[in-house]
Amino acid sequence: MGNQKNIRRKIKTALISVSDKSELIKILPTLRKFKVEIVSSGGTFKHIKKNKFKCSELKDFTGFKEILDGRVKTLHPKIHSGILFKRDNKKHLNQVKKQNYKSIDLVIVNFYPFEKTVLNTENENKIIENIDIGGPALVRSAAKNFKDVVVITSNYQLDKLVHEMDAYKGSTSLKFRKELSQEAFNETAYYDSNVSKYFNKIMDNRYPNKITFNGTLISKLRYGENPHQSGALYSREHFTELEKLNGKELSYNNYNDIYFGLDIINSLPRGIGTTIIKHANPSGVSINKNQFLSFKQAFNCDPISAFGGVIICNYKIKLETAKEINNKFFEVVVAKDFDDKALSILKRKKNLRIIKNNQKPDSNQLIMNTLSRNFILQSSDNKNFNRKMFKVVSKKKPNKKTFNDLIFAFNICRFVKSNAIVLTNNNSTVGIGSGQPSRLDSCEIAVNKMKKFNHNVENLVAASDAFFPFVDGIESLVQSGVKAIIQPYGSIRDKDIIKFADSTNTILVFSRTRHFRH
């Protein structure tokens, strides 16, 4: 216990400099109760006085009046020495005493709102002025000296401080101070990571020599991809996009499937697209102006795999569609919105997670893939298609409808794990072959799915995410009724493949764009 008391520290003087003053009042009575001298300046000083608490002015404390419109206020040796000296170091104590510096035992600081400013303006001067210099310096000094000093960087910590000071009669424990230091450095790192992100963006430098990513915790998850793994969801932009209207907590795999499905849906025309995701692969995708049919056709592509899947659509779900959804078992349904009647029908299933999607699509985010001690970054595969990019290489030419079917199929195949083969009919998938190390295997899987579940296929077209290395893959597709095929080019056997297409009167289009996805 003696040892414990030794590492407790009494708070005698507090320096307070906050940009967000909304919750400061929480701590002031406690500081008064334990006779803590408060030093402050500017708006914070006025705020404290207005609330009728005692407060000294920083300029009287340092003998230095802030200049440069507040750019230099606290960057003063009297302040930083008062924070940084080691309370159990005789040399430090002597130096501080000799200079007549007072100790500062508590620092309450929050920073100029840089992140918010960037979101609200493109005015560079305003943004630059919101890079806080003095605040992070104070916080870093205090956090470094956690053995002696308390640092508060977020409003939610104020209650904890009240509790701690009450528990220890105006003192704090080492554990408490160390935890706050940890949070303080999370805060300064996060802050500068935002500044760094801003500069990299305006200077158009995607891959700087030293990179930092940041995020704010949305929620810890019950577990990760599997129950023995831990997991958490973070936002890169402080924005919770998914509004849960019903059902259990979302799991790691739900989030993974939902966001993957949103990528697909965002690539489709608005208001008419449906996809069903299972194990991070689409089990079916469809576009149809009739939403009931859009859902049905996405489902019918592979009704067995769709069982327990995640539905994502970009329309407002109506009653008829909701009834149809309720006839099957799904884990999650995500929609742009829900008619009142549709929602009450869907809510009858207590466990069905019903999500309203408020996402603003942003395909400019970097994709990170962690590889042990390393990671790879890449821009997203967000290339837009138009007919001019594609080249018809067969003798038989596609009409407008067939060309549109090919574009639909080729768009979907970029979302299927490689090697990917996608068969479509009238803007609905009817067979998806995914995740195979051999392209021929993916062809056979897609064809088998089609044969199993989709009997009356008239306008069958196929897309491949990468070139066919041999004729065999295309052969198996054509034998199964495929009339038109789109694929990149690049095989040494491209000529043989064109020849085969012509000999079977098949339409062949080179997309000239590859879409691996692993």
Place this chain on the structure above:
Amino acid sequence: MGNQKNIRRKIKTALISVSDKSELIKILPTLRKFKVEIVSSGGTFKHIKKNKFKCSELKDFTGFKEILDGRVKTLHPKIHSGILFKRDNKKHLNQVKKQNYKSIDLVIVNFYPFEKTVLNTENENKIIENIDIGGPALVRSAAKNFKDVVVITSNYQLDKLVHEMDAYKGSTSLKFRKELSQEAFNETAYYDSNVSKYFNKIMDNRYPNKITFNGTLISKLRYGENPHQSGALYSREHFTELEKLNGKELSYNNYNDIYFGLDIINSLPRGIGTTIIKHANPSGVSINKNQFLSFKQAFNCDPISAFGGVIICNYKIKLETAKEINNKFFEVVVAKDFDDKALSILKRKKNLRIIKNNQKPDSNQLIMNTLSRNFILQSSDNKNFNRKMFKVVSKKKPNKKTFNDLIFAFNICRFVKSNAIVLTNNNSTVGIGSGQPSRLDSCEIAVNKMKKFNHNVENLVAASDAFFPFVDGIESLVQSGVKAIIQPYGSIRDKDIIKFADSTNTILVFSRTRHFRH
């Protein structure tokens, strides 16, 4: 041009405070040439004087002598005002003049080596003392005021500064200063991200409210997963693990396959394991004390898919194995090492990327998965197996060999994309069904592979990454000759599945651990 000149800034005074002095000499002659006054202190001051350049001492500049063992040196309004005042703002100019502050136009700072210290010691005091406070404050002030001030944070920038000052007769351009500010904030963000990482680690807080990740660029890649995507490889720990001995530059997909293969190989006994990766799935895996057989059996699992694949093994490749590898086409071979003769044989293929692996496996790294504006983090699926975790639920019990076969198969299935079914025979895979939304489909794919390529299978066992929802999957395996099956549990039809196993004299083991991987 008039406008251009207005935003050029002459450097009159430089403040230099560097922890790493090794390349400072590069800039000193240029500073002398353009009559720049240098201010410095401590070790940097001595270093400059020793090299016979003029230099004022910081304490004479500020009138304040450093205290607290250097904890407070530059945190002084005279310094920070000299950096931060706006050169074209009359009020600022008057304030600075009135206080008799001199302008500081160039700041050269590098930080206490926090990251290196953490790598080299666990002594907390030493680590904490290496959190630089004054340095980041100087750099942040200078970087904020890039309209007027130059900030140098890395040695490689010194040459650029020499070039710039020579080009503009001792001045610098706005573009130059802004780029340096960008790099400065990348640096401070990176630095505090490391401090934050350290605290989160010692406080055992994996998922803090605000998180930052960082990395250093190893190389920009020719492109990302596809040619229309950009990409770059970063290290989380400043360590290049892969030593390329031959062949072209590694691509995004190569790195992805290599690190994935290393995860597999690291889970196998040392010196005897081989895997071949294609499209981020194993096309085969084998362990065998005879490395030639280990390679052959991994290859034979699916010789077609292995074409153009990435070989990863955890042994030193011998001549005989190298010859066998050279008989086929691969993109990459990664090994613990290579016999000289083996290496020279392999090098005959000019394009074959030959990689010596110096990786120190670390399965404690968090895995990040970016989802549009969000990301999910999780701990890795690094659970170790032992027989006690598993429960034999069939009447027929496995002997020791069969149990080991089951453990091998179950280990491999955690690396196969879900739904995963892995068939093995004598510690080699003979059929892998991967990446299907339906488990039955994965069973059929695995069985078809086996039938196609592996005819004489005696000790066939199967592993499933998650439970079988119905009897049908197990049925298809048993019909194809599987004698023993391992899977988690949890289906409402578990009893039916056990009954089916018993009725066919099949060994059934519940792993009680799931291994989804998407």
